[in-house]
Amino acid sequence: MVDAGSGLEPIQIVAEGYDEIADRYLDWSATAPIRLRYLEQLLELLAPGSDVLELGCGAGEPVTRQLAERHRVVAADVSRRQLELAGQHAPQAQLVLANMLDLAFPEASFDAVVAFYSLTHVPRSHHADLIGRIVGWMRPGGLVLLTMGGLDNPGTVEEDWLGAPMYFSHFDAPTNRALIQRAGVRLLSADTVEEDARDAGARFLWVIGRVD
Numbered sequence: 001m002v003d004a005g006s007g008l009e010p011i012q013i014v015a016e017g018y019d020e021i022a023d024r025y026l027d028w029s030a031t032a033p034i035r036l037r038y039l040e041q042l043l044e045l046l047a048p049g050s051d052v053l054e055l056g057c058g059a060g061e062p063v064t065r066q067l068a069e070r071h072r073v074v075a076a077d078v079s080r081r082q083l084e085l086a087g088q089h090a091p092q093a094q095l096v097l098a099n100m101l102d103l104a105f106p107e108a109s110f111d112a113v114v115a116f117y118s119l120t121h122v123p124r125s126h127h128a129d130l131i132g133r134i135v136g137w138m139r140p141g142g143l144v145l146l147t148m149g150g151l152d153n154p155g156t157v158e159e160d161w162l163g164a165p166m167y168f169s170h171f172d173a174p175t176n177r178a179l180i181q182r183a184g185v186r187l188l189s190a191d192t193v194e195e196d197a198r199d200a201g202a203r204f205l206w207v208i209g210r211v212d
């Protein structure tokens with residue numbers, strides 16, 4: 001269902017939803033191993049003390065915390081409650097309360113940009129432009145690690161997602177692969193992964209790529 005009923009913009013649904021469910025999401029996702037598998041791959045490729053931007057950092061556990069233990073991290077999220085939790089888990093990170101679509105940085109600011117499970121909450125009509133801007137913020141040789149959609153979803157609201165309405169929007173995996181490559185990112189890996197039974201039918205594309 002596209003958001004016709006509530007009259008809220010997608011960004012309001014996402015911000016209010018995560019303010020509401022932040023603690024529940026943290027408990028729910030605590031045992032999910034997939035994020036760690038890809039985070040470890042990125043950490044192996046990144047020199048210590050790198051500049052890293054994280055988009056949609058959520059509660060900062062475990063990703064922001066582990067990144068900030070060895071790198072300089074700027075972490076953005078649109079949910080105030082999520083950022084409060086991120087401040088507890090990753091106090092070294094520089095936290096920014098913002099819609100990722102409103103962010104602006106000078107060219108060549110970062111050695112890596114990561115987004116774990118957050119781009120799929122952004123209306124997909126913005127994805128190509130956003131990826132293009134991300135690439136512009138990166139230094140040559142920089143790395144991206146992005147969780148993208150694996151299935152086609154033009155924009156839907158799940159009325160009860162862990163207890164609150166939640167907005168989702170994404171392209172399918174082949175479209176996302178093409179979108180990333182068109183932005184000038186060389187794919188190092190792009191795996192389609194089925195998530196576990198807690199989120200039936202969820203399929204994501206995990207992208208690790210390099211900007212040459």
Ligand SMILES: C[S@@+](CC[C@H](N)C(=O)[O-])C[C@H]1O[C@@H](n2cnc3c(N)ncnc32)[C@H](O)[C@@H]1O
Pocket residue numbers: 011014015018029035055056057058059060061062063076077078079082098099100101115116117118121122
């Ligand atoms: C599924 S949670 C994932 C959180 C964290 N990355 C993790 O893996 O645990 C998605 C997060 O992205 C944030 N988010 C979604 N859309 C956003 C946007 N347009 N700008 C900034 N943050 C956004 C949400 O507030 C939420 O905290």
